[in-house]
Amino acid sequence: xxxxxxxxxxxxxxxxxxxxxxxxxxxxxxxxxxxxxxxxxxxxxxxxxxxxxxxxxxxxxxxxxxxxxxxxxxxxxxxxxxxxxxxxxxxxxxxxxxxxxxxxxxxxxxxxxxxxxxxxxxxxxxxxxxxxxxxxxxxxxxxxxxxxxxxxxxxxxxxxxxxxxxxxxxxxxxxxxxxxxxxxxxxxxxxxxxxxxxxxxxxxxxxxxxxxxxxxxxxxxxxxxxxxxxxxxxxxxxxxxxxxxxxxxxxxxxxxxxxxxxxxx
Amino acid sequence: xxxxxxxxxxxxxxxxxxxxxxxxxxxxxxxxxxxxxxxxxxxxxxxxxxxxxxxxxxxxxxxxxxxxxxxxxxxxxxxxxxxxxxxxxxxxxxxxxxxxxxxxxxxxxxxxxxxxxxxxxxxxxxxxxxxxxxxxxxxxxxxxxxxxxxxxxxxxxxxxxxxxxxxxxxxxxxxxxxxxxxxxxxxxxxxxxxxxxxxxxxxxxxxxxxxxxxxxxxxxxxxxxxxxxxxxxxxxxxxxxxxxxxxxxxxxxxxxxxxxxxxxxxxxxxxxxxxxxxxxxxxxxxxxxxxxxxxxxxxxxx
Numbered sequence: 055x056x057x058x059x060x061x062x063x064x065x066x067x068x069x070x071x072x073x074x075x076x077x078x079x080x081x082x083x084x085x086x087x088x089x090x091x092x093x094x095x096x097x098x099x100x101x102x103x104x105x106x107x108x109x110x111x112x113x114x115x116x117x118x119x120x121x122x123x124x125x126x127x128x129x130x131x132x133x134x135x136x137x138x139x140x141x142x143x144x145x146x147x148x149x150x151x152x153x154x155x156x157x158x159x160x161x162x163x164x165x166x167x168x169x170x171x172x173x174x175x176x177x178x179x180x181x182x183x184x185x186x187x188x189x190x191x192x193x194x195x196x197x198x199x200x201x202x203x204x205x206x207x208x209x210x211x212x213x214x215x216x217x218x219x220x221x222x223x224x225x226x227x228x229x230x231x232x233x234x235x236x237x238x239x240x241x242x243x244x245x246x247x248x249x250x251x252x253x254x255x256x257x258x259x260x261x262x263x264x265x266x267x268x269x270x271x272x273x274x275x276x277x278x279x280x281x282x283x284x285x286x287x288x289x290x291x292x293x294x295x296x297x298x299x300x301x302x303x304x305x306x307x308x309x310x311x312x313x314x315x316x317x318x319x
Numbered sequence: 320x321x322x323x324x325x326x327x328x329x330x331x332x333x334x335x336x337x338x339x340x341x342x343x344x345x346x347x348x349x350x351x352x353x354x355x356x357x358x359x360x361x362x363x364x365x366x367x368x369x370x371x372x373x374x375x376x377x378x379x380x381x382x383x384x385x386x387x388x389x390x391x392x393x394x395x396x397x398x399x400x401x402x403x404x405x406x407x408x409x410x411x412x413x414x415x416x417x418x419x420x421x422x423x424x425x426x427x428x429x430x431x432x433x434x435x436x437x438x439x440x441x442x443x444x445x446x447x448x449x450x451x452x453x454x455x456x457x458x459x460x461x462x463x464x465x466x467x468x469x470x471x472x473x474x475x476x477x478x479x480x481x482x483x484x485x486x487x488x489x490x491x492x493x494x495x496x497x498x499x500x501x502x503x504x505x506x507x508x509x510x511x512x513x514x515x516x517x518x519x520x521x522x523x524x525x526x527x528x529x530x531x532x533x534x535x536x537x538x539x540x541x542x543x544x545x546x547x548x549x550x551x552x553x554x555x556x557x558x559x560x561x562x563x564x565x566x567x568x569x570x571x572x573x574x575x576x577x578x579x580x581x582x583x584x585x586x587x588x589x590x591x592x593x594x595x596x597x598x599x600x601x602x603x604x605x606x607x608x609x610x611x612x613x614x615x616x617x618x619x620x621x
Contacts, residue, residue: 068395074425082413153409157468159375160403161426162395319332319376 068164072171075163079175083141090137090179095186098133102126102191105251115253116284122195124278127205128250130184131277134209135270138180138216139223139241142172146224147233155317165311169221169304176217177210184209197281204289205280208296212273215300216241218307225310225317244270254286269299320387321348322476322507323372327381330367330531341367342531344381349509349524351386354502356522356539357511358612363528365511366406369480373403385476399427402474404466406481410453416440416464417449420471427472439467442497444490459490466494470501477501478509483517495521519543519608527615535615542611550606551578551587553598560594563587568613577610578603 083090106122115124149155158168191197199205223236248270254262265271266287276292279285285292330342342364349355359365370376372383374394383390385397411419420439424432440446443463448456453464466482477498483491499521502508512518518525518539525542527535535542554572558564568575578584584603591598 070395070428071426074422077425078422085413149411152412153405153407154411156375156405156407156409157411157423158426160373160398160401160405160469161423162398163426164395314377318374319370 069167069170071161071163072167072174075158075167075171076174079141079145079171080178082145083175083179090141091182091186094133094137094183095190098129098183098187099190101129102195106195109251113252113256115256116282119282119284120196123197124253124282125251126188126191126195126197127278127281128274130187131209131212131274132245132248132250133187134180134184135212135216135245135273136241137183138176138213139220139237141176141179142217142220143224143227143233143236144220145172145175146221147227147230150224150227150317151229159317165308168311169218169308172221173214173217173304173307176220177213180213180216181209199281200283201280201289203280205277207293208273208277208280211296211300212277215269215273215296215303218300218303221307222303222310225307225315228316244268248274249286250274269295272296320351321384322351322353322386323349323509324384325368325372325381326383328368328371328378328383329380330364330371330376331379340531342371342378345528345531345533346381347526347533347536349507351507352502352505354499354508354521354523355510356518356525357509357528358515358518358525359511359528360616362530364531365528366480367531368528369403369478369509369511372478373401374398399472400474400476402469402472402477404469404477404479404482406484408458408461408465410456410461410464412452412454415450415452416445416456416467419453419464420467423468424471429472432471435473436467436471439470442493442500443467444493458485459487462486463490463494475505476507476509480511481513482510483512483514491517515608515612525608527612529616539608543606543608545611549578550604550610551576551584551601552604553601555596555598557594557596559596560590563590568610575604575610577606 102122102125106125110121113121115121146155149158219241223233227233227236247265248268249265254265254271257265272287272292272295275285275287276289276296279289279292325345325347328342328345329340331338331340333339345364345368357365357368367376371378372385372390374390374397377391385400388396388400390397414422417436420436421432424430424436437446440449443466445460445463445467448460453461456464462482466479470477479498482494486494495517498508510518510522522539524538525535526533537545552573552575555574556572559567559569559574563576566576576587578587
């Protein structure tokens with residue numbers, strides 16, 4: 055009986071409290087959805103209109119795939135990744151700076167519960183923005199869904215990877231400036247240079263090899279596979295690279311949370 | 320079993336060259352049901368000690384137990400036992416008062432906690448602010464919400480870190496009324512405060528910290544009884560003679576001079592007369608906690 059009560063308190067693997075924190079993190083961005091969901095959807099549509107118009111017919115992509123159609127999944131994934139990152143990182147850094155992280159620090163939640171809740175909320179925000187872009191573009195850009203399972207797998211893994219990166223950045227950053235450094239010098243270049251706007255096959259060999267070192271390339275390529283049934287590399291290779299990246303980044307985020315890096319002194 | 324047990328707690332911030340030692344070998348126990356006051360000047364280590372208890376920071380040496388559970392090894396249990404009101408006035412601007420309390424309850428696995436949170440809101444004078452966003456509240460109201468948030472899970476051990484700093488008289492009254500009631504119902508209370516009259520009125524036992532060391536640990540009544548002398552208290556606008564000025568405690572116009580017996584009192588009055596001081600509201604008083612506090616803090620300098 056004692057063990058049953060103990061389990062009830064801390065939950066399986068110490069995961070008690072995950073669901074409430076996850077709900078709170080979702081509520082946090084949903085309350086300001088105009089800024090956290092609608093605004094990034096609009097920004098992405100502007101990219102689509104401008105790049106689609108400027109580059110239509112000038113960039114070689116897949117056989118029989120119109121450039122604007124090719125661009126849509128890339129932009130969906132890019133907005134998904136950037137918003138998943140923004141969700142966990144801004145939540146942690148804001149709570150740290152305003153001091154209200156203390157409410158969470160005083161609870162019995164384990165580092166695993168923190169991780170799952172923040173990463174989970176990042177996935178939800180990323181998917182909300184990504185779906186928003188897809189829904190709005192659906193009525194003026196023709197787009198099939200050849201292998202939907204791949205699209206879903208890479209969307210979720212991308213959300214987890216960037217949610218975990220956002221956690222690390224949020225823990226590391228001591229002010230909003232630090233956050234901007236992480237966002238502008240790491241996240242944005244990695245997403246822009248991952249083949250959102252082009253197929254890496256159109257690049258010179260050197261830049262093709264460089265692109266293959268970028269884990270975000272595999273996320274976008276794998277995600278596109280879901281729409282066109284064609285991709286620059288095998289989706290299984292992409293799945294492997296992305297899974298390893300998720301594991302490494304998650305392990306780092308978990309260990310920082312466990313040690314209380316910059317939050318428990 | 321003690322409600323809280325500090326065992327040889329030491330805390331050093333930073334590495335070798337710039338290291339700062341906030342706590343040195345602090346050991347004491349707080350018993351179940353006690354109302355305990357932790358006093359000390361700014362920087363004495365009070366908040367460092369409470370942060371270690373709360374799990375907001377880790378002790379460099381020693382250990383802390385809450386009802387027998389170690390605050391590091393068994394943090395999930397100790398954080399359920401503790402209700403901590405942080406010193407800083409913090410809040411989550413995204414939520415209303417009620418939402419904040421619901422969210423805090425949910426972290427402790429409490430899904431249907433509205434009866435208790437309504438009671439908290441009523442007792443803390445927040446009932447009409449329940450639906451207001453945290454941003455719209457005044458500082459005093461935010462402070463009340465902090466207290467409510469710390470108590471959502473009905474913790475048996477309540478820790479208040481300077482809860483009345485910068486707070487109006489009404490809230491101080493409301494707060495002490497409510498906390499005293501919880502103490503009578505069996506909750507242990509650990510309080511740090513700068514208002515010594517509060518500590519004197521509320522706390523059964525008092526510990527004093529100075530430069531990270533525990534320099535006093537006594538029942539409040541024993542501390543007051545052991546104080547060296549009675550006090551001669553009066554008001555004046557004139558300058559005190561030099562030999563008295565160094566001994567006296569001056570608060571605005573009010574002057575208090577330690578005077579151990581009738582002869583001593585006569586002596587002091589003689590010095591004042593010679594210096595031409597005009598006195599008002601002259602009285603002989605018992606020493607209060609502030610006198611004891613100052614005496615101990617000066618003595619511990621040695």
